[in-house]
Amino acid sequence: MENTTLKSSDLNFAKEVTNHYPEILTDEALDFLVALHEKFNTQRLSLLEKREEQQKVFDQGKLPEFPSETKSIREGDWKAGEIPHDLKDRRVEITGPVDRKMIINALNSGAKTFMADLEDSTSPTWKNVMEGQQNLFDANTKTISLEDPKRGKSYNLKAETAVLLVRPRGLHLNEKHLLINEEEASGSLVDFGLYVFHNTKTMLENGTAPYFYLPKLEHYKEARWWNEVFNFAQEYLEVPVGTFKATVLVETITASFQLDEIIYELKDHIVGLNCGRWDYIFSYIKKFRNHKDFVVPNRDQVTMTSPFMEAYSKLVIQCCHKRGILAIGGMAAQIPIKNNPRANEEAIEKVRKDKEREVKNGHDGTWVAHPALVEVALSEFNKHMPQANQLEVSRDDVQISEKDLVEIPEGTVTEAGIRKNINVGILYTEAWLRGYGAVALYNLMEDAATAEISRTQLWQWLKNEVILENGRKFTMELYIDIFEDEIEKIITEYGESNIKNTKFELAFKLFDKLVISERFEEFLTLPAYKHI
Ligand SMILES: CC(=O)SCCNC(=O)CCNC(=O)[C@H](O)C(C)(C)COP(=O)(O)OP(=O)(O)OC[C@H]1O[C@@H](n2cnc3c(N)ncnc32)[C@H](O)[C@@H]1OP(=O)(O)O
Ligand SMILES: O=CC(=O)O
Numbered sequence: 001m002e003n004t005t006l007k008s009s010d011l012n013f014a015k016e017v018t019n020h021y022p023e024i025l026t027d028e029a030l031d032f033l034v035a036l037h038e039k040f041n042t043q044r045l046s047l048l049e050k051r052e053e054q055q056k057v058f059d060q061g062k063l064p065e066f067p068s069e070t071k072s073i074r075e076g077d078w079k080a081g082e083i084p085h086d087l088k089d090r091r092v093e094i095t096g097p098v099d100r101k102m103i104i105n106a107l108n109s110g111a112k113t114f115m116a117d118l119e120d121s122t123s124p125t126w127k128n129v130m131e132g133q134q135n136l137f138d139a140n141t142k143t144i145s146l147e148d149p150k151r152g153k154s155y156n157l158k159a160e161t162a163v164l165l166v167r168p169r170g171l172h173l174n175e176k177h178l179l180i181n182e183e184e185a186s187g188s189l190v191d192f193g194l195y196v197f198h199n200t201k202t203m204l205e206n207g208t209a210p211y212f213y214l215p216k217l218e219h220y221k222e223a224r225w226w227n228e229v230f231n232f233a234q235e236y237l238e239v240p241v242g243t244f245k246a247t248v249l250v251e252t253i254t255a256s257f258q259l260d261e262i263i264y265e266l267k268d269h270i271v272g273l274n275c276g277r278w279d280y281i282f283s284y285i286k287k288f289r290n291h292k293d294f295v296v297p298n299r300d301q302v303t304m305t306s307p308f309m310e311a312y313s314k315l316v317i318q319c320c321h322k323r324g325i326l327a328i329g330g331m332a333a334q335i336p337i338k339n340n341p342r343a344n345e346e347a348i349e350k351v352r353k354d355k356e357r358e359v360k361n362g363h364d365g366t367w368v369a370h371p372a373l374v375e376v377a378l379s380e381f382n383k384h385m386p387q388a389n390q391l392e393v394s395r396d397d398v399q400i401s402e403k404d405l406v407e408i409p410e411g412t413v414t415e416a417g418i419r420k421n422i423n424v425g426i427l428y429t430e431a432w433l434r435g436y437g438a439v440a441l442y443n444l445m446e447d448a449a450t451a452e453i454s455r456t457q458l459w460q461w462l463k464n465e466v467i468l469e470n471g472r473k474f475t476m477e478l479y480i481d482i483f484e485d486e487i488e489k490i491i492t493e494y495g496e497s498n499i500k501n502t503k504f505e506l507a508f509k510l511f512d513k514l515v516i517s518e519r520f521e522e523f524l525t526l527p528a529y530k531h532i
């Protein structure tokens with residue numbers, strides 16, 4: 001174990017913390033968080049600064065390139081380490097927040113694996129984060145259960161459950177309720193640290209191990225940081241290097257240019273890459289937002305068959321299989337539609353087609369957002385992939401260039417698209433402020449990544465005063481007109497008196513500021529986090 005100079009007495013709770021969750025925040029666990037913070041927080045902050053420097057380069061009109069300094073890694077003949085037995089077949093992965101009921105439902109859903117999410121689909125209130133850790137602990141000790149007396153329902157684990165993976169928060173998010181040496185802790189390190197501290201022993205006894213999804217990486221040096229965090233934690237907890245496993249989300253445009261490098265940095269721990277399509281679209285718009293003539297059409301016109309999205313997903317498959325790891329697909333946003341069988345059938349058909357495309361392209365697995373979609377995805381993967389995975393599919397036929405990865409999708413920007421972005425963005429922000437990180441809106445799953453697309457598009461269209469399909473220019477005046485109109489609609493729908501019991505007033509202000517500010521906010525959750 002390494003010597004540290006900070007002690008747990010250097011850790012304080014923010015004054016608004018009233019529940020210290022003594023079973024989760026034990027003295028020993030806090031010592032571990034302090035050690036992680038001391039060793040890795042400064043590096044985390046400097047990686048975030050590097051992101052800002054990179055943005056300045058993009059703002060000058062530059063585009064990403066395959067890095068010259070790592071050519072030998074890209075061209076080298078090497079493979080990542082072994083995939084453990086319980087991660088070899090990941091044909092259907094269900095995802096969802098760390099809510100107690102949803103954890104039980106997801107583990108029982110029939111999916112091969114379950115990604116318990118402290119990121120895109122969790123609003124990181126102190127309660128959500130701490131209770132989430134308790135729920136994960138209870139899931140691993142198989143003691144998790146829940147009674148819902150109002151609905152007369154009991155929730156218990158089935159004999160056979162999905163393999164558990166956990167997604168900690170991204171590097172950009174602080175945990176403001178924990179102050180270490182007067183600095184806010186890192187959300188990533190708190191989520192990761194508490195999880196491995198409390199669960200490693202039990203998981204190893206159960207024949208599995210702590211498995212992670214690592215979100216929003218922008219550079220291979222961020223993968224290196226995570227690798228060092230894994231190594232440090234494994235040594236601290238006295239388990240062998242390579243015990244923990246990671247699947248990295250490829251959900252930033254810059255990561256696509258460094259796939260081999262990311263795998264290489266994490267090669268003792270990595271078992272897969274995943275196409276996080278929603279954040280990827282967000283990142284694409286965000287990074288090139290200041291490029292001349294860069295306009296991405298309405299959100300619903302950007303799909304997995306848009307050339308830049310197709311290029312990226314195929315490159316992920318090719319690169320993963322070359323290095324012996326799994327290429328997991330992404331999330332179709334459709335969820336089951338109650339009380340409208342025809343619309344439901346259409347939604348399910350969209351999911352089916354998406355999964356068919358993924359498996360035929362060579363993906364080894366995919367994501368679903370809802371238990372009722374497990375069967376749809378399973379049957380597509382079973383049909384086209386009878387074996388556990390398709391690592392043998394090399395996709396050497398695919399040649400993806402730097403240009404292919406950034407090709408601007410064709411389409412239109414419409415007033416309806418603007419209205420939808422405002423409406424969905426506000427509804428999501430309001431829910432997030434109340435502690436809900438994933439919601440169903442207009443029969444689609446919305447979470448932080450999809451909401452980011454909405455507000456980033458508005459910012460970018462407004463800044464560039466794009467010409468809409470109807471020939472009008474999207475000026476500030478037009479934005480204000482539409483925004484006020486959309487607010488009116490929400491107020492009418494909810495009723496003046498009900499609005500007072502919601503977070504809409506704050507959501508209106510926050511969302512409007514995100515859109516009209518001269519300075520682009522890197523993540524909408526950063527200003528919103530001040531309010532939860
Ligand atoms: C871009 C990305 O990062 S994608 C990954 C992150 N996002 C997600 O994981 C979103 C996951 N999905 C969800 O959170 C939910 O499906 C929502 C919020 C979209 C819709 O949830 P609901 O409105 O509760 O849906 P619905 O009423 O149809 O749920 C029916 C049942 O399924 C359960 N359920 C729904 N989705 C899930 C899920 N993902 N995992 C586990 N259980 C679920 C509900 O809890 C409910 O259970 P119950 O019958 O025992 O009460
Ligand atoms: O995290 C997944 C995404 O699509 O974003």
Ligand SMILES: [Mg+2]
Nearest residue numbers: 120276279449
């Ligand atoms: Mg994401």
